[in-house]
Amino acid sequence: MAEPFWHNLVPDEYYRSIYDIDLDALHERGVSGLIIDLDNTVAAWGVGRPEPRLAEWIREVRDKGLEPYILSNDLGPRVALFTRYLGIEGTARAGKPRRRAFRKAVEALGLRPDQVAVIGDQVFTDIFGAKRLGCHTILVVPVSRRELLWTRFVRLVEGRLLAWLRKRGLVGPPVGRDPGLEGE
Numbered sequence: 001m002a003e004p005f006w007h008n009l010v011p012d013e014y015y016r017s018i019y020d021i022d023l024d025a026l027h028e029r030g031v032s033g034l035i036i037d038l039d040n041t042v043a044a045w046g047v048g049r050p051e052p053r054l055a056e057w058i059r060e061v062r063d064k065g066l067e068p069y070i071l072s073n074d075l076g077p078r079v080a081l082f083t084r085y086l087g088i089e090g091t092a093r094a095g096k097p098r099r100r101a102f103r104k105a106v107e108a109l110g111l112r113p114d115q116v117a118v119i120g121d122q123v124f125t126d127i128f129g130a131k132r133l134g135c136h137t138i139l140v141v142p143v144s145r146r147e148l149l150w151t152r153f154v155r156l157v158e159g160r161l162l163a164w165l166r167k168r169g170l171v172g173p174p175v176g177r178d179p180g181l182e183g184e
């Protein structure tokens with residue numbers, strides 16, 4: 001049976017923040033790599049400095065046997081600030097949601113798409129692109145409400161979509177209690 005058109009827009013998991021993600025469960029399902037979005041997933045948009053808590057989380061990710069990789073559409077210098085601070089690999093100006101962007105990151109990790117979980121805050125960029133490639137997908141609530149005007153418009157559409165998916169029982173409310181970085 002053909003998948004419905006919205007199939008690639010349904011995240012496999014939905015969390016309040018990256019800190020709520022069940023890393024053990026990911027490891028158990030055979031995931032060994034994490035492709036992680038930057039803006040509004042691990043840091044507020046426009047905030048240049050990664051917080052120490054993020055570095056701790058990255059250490060935990062590695063302790064669980066998962067290799068992290070930053071995949072961002074943002075510019076090189078900002079992405080480099082994070083990859084250097086965290087000591088991990090990454091790609092800037094990635095061109096998400098194109099499949100090629102995710103494929104290159106999966107290859108850089110030396111894994112197959114089904115061994116990788118993609119974490120991001122945008123359905124049409126992070127989830128859509130990653131699902132088309134066959135990765136496990138994790139949506140998180142955006143860290144901050146500060147966003148570009150265009151992104152704010154996309155959020156309106158995304159909000160409608162999530163409400164629609166929720167009504168059909170395809171997406172639950174975000175799991176977790178972490179309040180994120182809002183207001184910090």
Ligand SMILES: [Mg+2]
Nearest residue numbers: 037039040121
């Ligand atoms: Mg983002």
